[in-house]
Amino acid sequence: MAALGPLSRITRLGCNFCRNHRLVFNRNSQKRGIASCIDPSYGLTDEQKEFQKVAFDFAANEMAPHMAEWDQKEVFPVETMRKAAQLGFGGIYTRPEVGGSGLSRLDTSIIFEALSTGCVSTTAYISIHNMCAWMIDTFGNDEQRERFCPDLCSMEKFASYCLTEPGSGSDAASLLTSAQRKGDHYVLNGSKAFISGGGDTDVYVVMCRTGGKGPKGISCLVVEKGTPGLSFGKKEKKVGWNCQPTRAVIFEDCSVPATNRLGEEGQGFNIAMKGLNGGRINIASCSLGAAHASVLLARDHLLVRKQFGKTLANNQFLQFKLAEMATKLVASRLLVREAATALQENRADAVSLCSMAKLFVTDECFNVCNQALQMHGGYGYLKDYAVQQFVRDIRVHQILEGTNEVMRMIISRNLLTES
Amino acid sequence: MSGRVLVGVKRVIDYAVKIRVKPDNTGVVTDGVKHSMNPFCEIAVEEAVKLKEKKLVKEVVAVSCGPQQSQETIRTALAMGADRGIHVEVSGNDYETLGPLQVSKIMAALAKKEDAQIIILGKQAIDDDCNQTGQMTAALLDWPQGTFASEVTLDGDKIKVVREIDGGLETIKINTPAVLTADLRLNTPRYATLPNIMKAKKKKIANVKPADLGVNLTSKLEVLRVEDPPQRQAGMKVETVEDLVGKLKELGKV
Numbered sequence: 061m062a063a064l065g066p067l068s069r070i071t072r073l074g075c076n077f078c079r080n081h082r083l084v085f086n087r088n089s090q091k092r093g094i095a096s097c098i099d100p101s102y103g104l105t106d107e108q109k110e111f112q113k114v115a116f117d118f119a120a121n122e123m124a125p126h127m128a129e130w131d132q133k134e135v136f137p138v139e140t141m142r143k144a145a146q147l148g149f150g151g152i153y154t155r156p157e158v159g160g161s162g163l164s165r166l167d168t169s170i171i172f173e174a175l176s177t178g179c180v181s182t183t184a185y186i187s188i189h190n191m192c193a194w195m196i197d198t199f200g201n202d203e204q205r206e207r208f209c210p211d212l213c214s215m216e217k218f219a220s221y222c223l224t225e226p227g228s229g230s231d232a233a234s235l236l237t238s239a240q241r242k243g244d245h246y247v248l249n250g251s252k253a254f255i256s257g258g259g260d261t262d263v264y265v266v267m268c269r270t271g272g273k274g275p276k277g278i279s280c281l282v283v284e285k286g287t288p289g290l291s292f293g294k295k296e297k298k299v300g301w302n303c304q305p306t307r308a309v310i311f312e313d314c315s316v317p318a319t320n321r322l323g324e325e326g327q328g329f330n331i332a333m334k335g336l337n338g339g340r341i342n343i344a345s346c347s348l349g350a351a352h353a354s355v356l357l358a359r360d361h362l363l364v365r366k367q368f369g370k371t372l373a374n375n376q377f378l379q380f381k382l383a384e385m386a387t388k389l390v391a392s393r394l395l396v397r398e399a400a401t402a403l404q405e406n407r408a409d410a411v412s413l414c415s416m417a418k419l420f421v422t423d424e425c426f427n428v429c430n431q432a433l434q435m436h437g438g439y440g441y442l443k444d445y446a447v448q449q450f451v452r453d454i455r456v457h458q459i460l461e462g463t464n465e466v467m468r469m470i471i472s473r474n475l476l477t478e479s
Numbered sequence: 480m481s482g483r484v485l486v487g488v489k490r491v492i493d494y495a496v497k498i499r500v501k502p503d504n505t506g507v508v509t510d511g512v513k514h515s516m517n518p519f520c521e522i523a524v525e526e527a528v529k530l531k532e533k534k535l536v537k538e539v540v541a542v543s544c545g546p547q548q549s550q551e552t553i554r555t556a557l558a559m560g561a562d563r564g565i566h567v568e569v570s571g572n573d574y575e576t577l578g579p580l581q582v583s584k585i586m587a588a589l590a591k592k593e594d595a596q597i598i599i600l601g602k603q604a605i606d607d608d609c610n611q612t613g614q615m616t617a618a619l620l621d622w623p624q625g626t627f628a629s630e631v632t633l634d635g636d637k638i639k640v641v642r643e644i645d646g647g648l649e650t651i652k653i654n655t656p657a658v659l660t661a662d663l664r665l666n667t668p669r670y671a672t673l674p675n676i677m678k679a680k681k682k683k684i685a686n687v688k689p690a691d692l693g694v695n696l697t698s699k700l701e702v703l704r705v706e707d708p709p710q711r712q713a714g715m716k717v718e719t720v721e722d723l724v725g726k727l728k729e730l731g732k733v
Binding site: 106107109110111113114117118146147148149152156161163 | 671
């Protein structure tokens with residue numbers, strides 16, 4: 061727990077158990093205490109609770125102890141992610157025939173939410189990786205699925221999603237990276253910006269222009285690292301998400317076999333957007349995990365820190381603030397889970413709901429984490445305390461996978477378009 | 480030889496929970512509190528599953544005694560690799576007074592009924608710290624016991640057990656059938672994988688009543704009072720060694 065340094069660690073009555081390295085209290089261990097209103101296991105099936113338990117245990121034991129170090133040293137935790145893949149986290153909603161776990165979007169959301177309490181940045185990368193594996197599994201032909209998916213699901217190989225360019229972010233359909241058909245190859249020219257994992261990953265799912273302007277001219281190609289003409293920019297220095305390298309991906313007469321094209325020419329934008337629907341739920345789920353962890357950290361701090369002769373928990377303003385944070389957290393969780401269910405069932409409102417969930421949840425959870433930091437006072441600003449990392453890590457969730465402004469565009473278009 | 484291993488798993492308050500004593504001092508608060516499998520039981524399950532993976536035993540059966548919620552604990556064992564479960568239903572007052580003697584009677588009865596070759600239990604539960612069930616079960620069955628096991632090796636129809644004792648490590652060889660209790664360093668329990676959790680859904684959990692096993696659950700123990708340990712008192716700082724010795728003499732410690 062991120063309690064004040066000199067405060068004693070709370071040990072169990074009469075048990076000399078703390079020798080087990082898995083169970084030593086570290087500054088990040090969550091106090092899984094009296095069932096509270098924010099317990100994320102409410103309303104889940106027994107099986108989902110089991111999935112959640114594994115994810116929480118993995119997060120607490122394998123990720124949380126290293127979260128700060130990974131952030132400060134900018135480590136891409138390959139071994140830990142491979143351990144996660146062994147449990148089935150490499151292709152959670154990818155089909156079992158190619159090595160995935162074949163779970164639902166809701167199961168996926170629950171898992172990412174739990175993993176995120178251990179490290180947001182790593183979990184967010186795992187979710188991007190999952191999105192790419194799903195895109196190949198869903199839109200690729202059998203040969204492509206068998207070629208790429210098993211290695212992705214086991215995380216023998218890592219994937220990156222390449223849509224954004226220096227000149228096209230929100231206006232994704234105006235992308236310029238060109239792919240000229242030359243015999244049985246496409247020759248790619250252009251560059252992608254802000255690519256998560258770029259340079260360290262093996263498989264790049266690239267949206268590029270094979271046809272005319274606009275979304276209908278875009279196709280989706282899978283480019284493998286080592287292909288001549290594929291190079292990377294410098295590693296970006298970021299405020300958060302430091303467990304994953306972010307680089308520009310550069311194509312200079314990069315020749316890619318036509319058999320690497322997912323789906324038909326002109327289908328690329330559609331594939332990209334379908335991938336993002338799920339990606340938005342995943343990113344929102346990561347925000348949920350961070351907010352959940354932050355509320356627990358804030359609660360623990362309020363129970364321990366004393367000012368004016370009493371613990372902060374006696375202060376009505378802080379009590380009410382904590383209540384508001386908890387309420388926003390639970391409301392966010394319900395919205396994400398509903399969006400996940402809608403997407404799974406292919407409901408008519410799925411796309412809007414995913415956008416609403418991403419918009420609402422990333423904004424609200426950032427506020428929750430920010431307020432949790434405020435409640436820590438000066439300590440909240442120190443890197444010794446986890447809450448600042450949650451704040452820094454989820455700040456970008458309001459920007460990527462479609463800015464929250466673009467989410468508003470999608471929702472308003474749904475409302476205002478004459479049907 | 481049936482090649483069957485019985486593993487006892489207990490549902491206890493999660494190790495990370497901050498324990499609170501009930502205001503009436505009759506026990507600790509359990510309502511609404513997060514529970515999970517006793518960590519030593521996890522180690523026991525892991526060892527049993529490892530033996531099965533090495534093809535040294537044929538079947539791993541997870542057993543838990545308690546109310547409806549104990550089935551969750553059995554499911555966790557199934558997700559770790561146990562083949563099937565047995566839930567011995569004990570609830571209400573019987574559950575309040577359920578202790579090592581009652582559980583060991585149940586385990587002994589089940590061992591005979593299931594023709595078990597090995598019983599693996601955790602060395603103790605983290606709620607009562609009794610460290611008795613394994614030993615009592617062995618006594619009731621008149622089986623050898625390898626307790627505080629930090630290493631278990633099957634050798635024909637014998638088992639070599641390295642035990643963690645006060646003086647260090649003791650190695651014994653016992654005949655099967657036998658009872659083993661798992662100590663901390665026996666192994667590191669695996670995480671259940673997503674596919675295994677899904678497979679566990681299809682595995683069977685049989686429901687059994689203690690009466691069906693001919694076990695009487697009455698306990699001769701009565702809990703009189705439960706209270707928090709005393710608050711840690713402040714110490715005293717002294718300037719010199721002479722002061723320290725003086726103070727120790729004053730307090731009658733030296």
